[in-house]
Amino acid sequence: MTALALARSWRPKTFSQLVGQDHVVKALTHALDQGRLHHAWLFTGTRGVGKTTISRIMAKALNCTGADGQGRMTSEPCGKCPACLEIDAGRFVDYIEMDAASNRGVDDIAALLEKAAYAPSNARYKVYMIDEVHMLTNHAFNAMLKTLEEPPEHVKFILATTDPQKIPVTILSRCLQFNLKQMPVPLIVEHLEKVLAAETVEYESNALRVLAKAAQGSMRDALSLTDQAIAYAAGTISEAAVRGMLGTLDDAYLIRILDALIAKDGASLLAISNEMGERSMSFSLALADLSSLIQKIAAAQIVPESVLADWPEAAEILRLAGLLTKEEAQLFYQITITSRPDLSLAPDEQTGFAMTLLRMLAFRPGQSSEPVKPRSAGAPPAPAAPVAPSVKPQSAAAPTPPAPTIPTASSAGRPDWHALMRQLPVRGMVQQLAFQTELLEWNDSPAEVRATIVTPMPQLASEASIGRLTDALSAHFGKPCKIVIEKGEVEGKTVAKVDAQIHQEKRQNAEQLIAQDPFIQQLEKEFGAKVVGGSVKPI
Template sequence: MSEGTGPAPAGGTAPYRVLARKYRPQTFADLIGQDALVRTLSNAIETGRLPHAIVLTGVRGVGKTTTARIIAKAINYAGPDGSAGPTTGPTDDCPICQAIAEDRLTDVLEMDAASRTGVNDIRELIEGVRYRPTRARYKVYIIDEVHMLSTAAFNALLKTLEEPPPHVVFIFATTEIRKVPVTVLSRCMRFDLRRVDQTTLAQHFARICEREAVSAEPEALNLIARAADGSVRDGLSLLDQAMAVGEELVQTAVVKEMLGLADRSRILELYDAVMRGEVPAALESLRSLYDVGADPVVVLQDMLEITHTLTRLKLLPQQAAAELPENERVQGGAMAEKLSVPALTRNWQFLLKGISEAQQAPQPLQAAEMVLIRLAFAAELPTPGDLVRRLSDAAAAPGGGGVPMGGGATDGGASGGASASLRVEQGGQALAQTAPEARSVPETKAQAGIPQPQSLKAVVDLARKHGELRLAGHLRNDVHLVRFEAGRIELNPGEHAPRDLTGTLGKLLTDWTGSRWVVSVSDAPGQPSLTQQEAAAELRLRNQVLEHPLVQAVLEAFPGAELARVSGPMDSDAELGTAVPDEAGSDMEEEG
């Protein structure tokens, strides 16, 4: 749909015409965002190759019915003296085209299939097909929302649609193309009208504001264009509303209040707080947005959009960054580096479900708060791959902990049951000290059967067992182990670790094990974090798989194939060296 040369504002006594009607396109040149459609239809009309049946499909408000009327005027154009032929240019000087625009030409019949769905309505239409037009060159039947016709009505139309008289043209418009029978579609030339992109819409709204002598802030027009979601009519309705609220100035603040939107940078800050597990800060931020008029459901929808944006920034950084303003590109890029794709896809699922819950809840704000709390704690949960490895560790480690295998270092002093996908025994970056023998401890509950953690990983598992998910997440991601022995742990906390991490961990370990534990801070660099060690170990295993002769042969046989990680426990190094084709197949596969 689009830019039209609508009439100038009428006098004070004339009824007000909404912008969607006032600036309705009158020629192909007025259409915006539909270049392919305009080019094809123009060539078909100019060369006399226009089909006898056309179907126009697209979302609401993109110009389907408007395009049908433009086609009707173009093929019936006769000029001021009635001697001209079809044209793709202006048609204002043609009396027949003026009659079509004013909906008073009997040769152009516009029918709403939503209100006339029966077979009798189609029979009445077919009866008139055989008669020649009274004034125009062609009889044009425009059927809007054609998918609403009944099955019997479609069947009654088929024969006429396949072999209509030469003076008849059918033009169908629908938003549900899949509901139109294939027997009808096969008899029509189909045109798909695209959603109009946000930039084009904003420029179109700016031109209309200029014609209406109304000032508008560019950001306000961008917000309206984004809310229109590709529909020109929806956008013009919102612009009409914004003009009514702001009189002679369309302001960003007014549009945000009207749409229930929140500031984009504040939404990014809220998202960042949730991903860091800072629940109080996130809830306070949501409350402040709500107090200034933001709709909780819209806030969640914005967070869903941010999740998609961050995923694109991670996977298609250059293309995604070019589509964002500077502040979002910088802030979003920093967040995308910290989040993994599995975490982002999990956030997407949580927010999709959360939006539905908030829309149905009697108190949307309360529902939105619960969604944020759920997201914050889910951010500390392991990915499905981590869960598989943990289950494998638990199955391989009797008693939940053991001595590192082969005297080699493990991921932060992991138990002897750690799978090979997480073990770095030599030559890697994630080298760790083996835990020394536990010192003798006083007679406590520890000697009465309560197992004591033998590694930092065992401490993480213990924290998860007792529901301390945030603590477990910080121990995995934000600390570097310097020293570990029974009853004493030395850590080098990272910048994102809480200040009271060591004190809290020492108290909780004492409570859980019945033995006194001292957790202290050290300036020594320490080992890489558990997450870093897991990534390094998995990369090493991946390289081992790629070096296997059979895998190399497969990659040579299928150029462009890649090795993909599939859920399932990874094989030990010993198994990998002798049975990669059979064993690794459950974990890695080629995809081309």
Template structure:
């Protein structure tokens, strides 16, 4: 009871931050010879002991080595590394745990209730977080906040005093992200910017919130009330998917690292939150590219004045026309010079591409079941002008062994084997190679699975459409359909050919007489994983 009221004579508290001189330490040690008055021991509590000078420690060390039986020293410090090793070796160390924010808030409520000072709960949580587990710091900050708010603790006043934002502002930012509300998100950022906050601290708060949301998703009921927002964390865990929570966490983590190199801290903070919106999984994230593509189409439609068509698909065709025109012009005189009389009906089929496509088709069709007999006659056929008879014979040979290709044929074009002749490169070509093709009149329907269709944007579709129009004419339209493409895709076709070449190479090695002789003589074995087929002409 006397200790709580501060009138116990045998408990002496010394502030080492103000009593650092060696004379003061010697005066304290001289009083240790007197016996306690009321208690069993005379206790000296030295706070912030690391602030003592080396001379004070040297004067204190002798008494510390052989203390009187009725004296106990309690040395309190927040930085034990600064104490001399000789002092640490003569003490028992007790590492006190930090107080939880809930405990600090509970004690502050008791103190403010006794003092009859009005307060807001969010203000106490801000003070508890700023105290960082120290009750003394929490009480000191509370005194400052009471003076700052004119005998009233309001969350807005505490936020201004600490230079931070309220936890509710963090929740508003996350709620705008959850609702995909871009304008609302920018409005909230603009409102927060009026307080000149530390954007790195805001991102750290977002990281903490997303971490707790993820923990609640993995282990329901594990969300603590360390920030006084356990109910909000549980609600966000139900609204956000696991992918969104991980994406937001990683984006905030990278954005916090980028703040140091951005020209403006607010700019980096805004871009971090906008990245969370732009790259969030979902169909709506493709809307901004679609809008920009439409504007590009409108701008592109103003360029070609001869074409009056207002249809949205025509600008893409007009952009793709310059590519096929120079390709179609050189082949036109060739049929006129060499084979105009013998092959008038062949002009209805795509003659401009006949001289250019054989370099692709023999390579694409080379690995099919009868690859060897095709490679031999093709080199002389490529140098001669009348290529059309050779192309008529090739589809006849490829259709019987693979009747499943019939639905994806258009004339002599087979989608899975002749896809590379369209010369669709880059990301559009990679995505299109995982699709199957069907025709609905003059509309090419590409069927893609959900994962690849999600990556396909308007610009990729323009390049695919340009490749199709260069082969089949400007009347071709393109439609993307989500579904199961099946096995008749260019990527699956190439994988089957690769596997066939690999199998043939392994079989050739196994049947090679020289290899057999080596294996028999040296009792060796063939490591099949090291066998690679010879590079094809197309590669």
């Protein structure tokens, strides 16, 4: 006898059995209980989050007659009446599921709408469920506009899609739209525990966490992977069996990689990469798992309480959070996520993965960008030199002005306003306001700091921006600060004007260097080429 797949045998048959979509369930049950029903609903969300399942439950709720045959429309379908049983079995004549991916033309929609005019054969409502509705052609969408807006009283439409952006606004405006959420890992794990307990299958909790992460928010995928794991493990579903089935990386490998990076041990990094290759692990998934671990480490550095005690790797995350700097964690995360697309360009995935690890080692803050000199056997490794920031190669570069020093006050007691404005940790409109001001008067008393400033752009001086700039200055000087802003032209130069002047000088230098370039001069002489004015931009 063939066993039914878990994704089918455990498909919810009532709203109370649905997992993770409480916001949708609440709205639909209230509408059913109050009898305030719309004629068209649109369910959006990724695969396996319950779009088709909810549409079937809705069809049962609309047509349920109760176990005694006298029931009314309800948010709790009985599951025993002919309508409920036939919808669950997929043979209810007045519930029509249509796949728009294979029936996307205007003729298909016209045939459906023609049948919609007739009364249901043995139900309160005819329910049309159009799955992947975004696959319909524009002519098909146009054909259903009028019927979707004013359908017969006995017809209800349920549309489902994974890509609502492709649906015309004219269709969206005629439907009640519900966005179904992806399932979080803890919720999937909790549901899998219930399923496996009912199926009398033994499991390890960490194995379910690996399955839940691999499902990527889809409960259907999680159940399908669990089916596969049951067959693969042939007994207890263990973490080792699940990782072997999926080709995912054990957390121990990830921790070894980060320990090797901290120790600046390139040989260990290559050895780990080779070991993973021998075990035929997925290097793309390895980078995904590594970036996930680094994100948890970065979060632990800022918010230690974000590390949950029930995580198996909690202790290692806290340990690594103390060994890595915040800058290293951010850099490693950036390298891992940007290197995944490059794996397809590498000679093979293992080579691309190994180069990613070496890139993380080479660009670590504090590492040298100079080539490593060979050393004789047995000689101790040379200490690392300070890192030099990487720059893009260029044929000719304009000289870059030195970065301004940032003193907080001049010898006369007045602060270096330009340097102070650059130093303050403000962004957006507040930063624009700071850069468009000049200091007129300064009074620094033990009790408070009082500054009178002028700006040629008073439109930037909103109450909120002034408040945030005041807060930043108060935090900088460690005492209350009061700012008085006056409108007018500045006598000196604001930070913005200084930056503009520097940019102008760099652009002029770049244009001069381009004009003096022998290759450009040769093009102008032989082919009559000309450099378009204003097209040269300094790097």
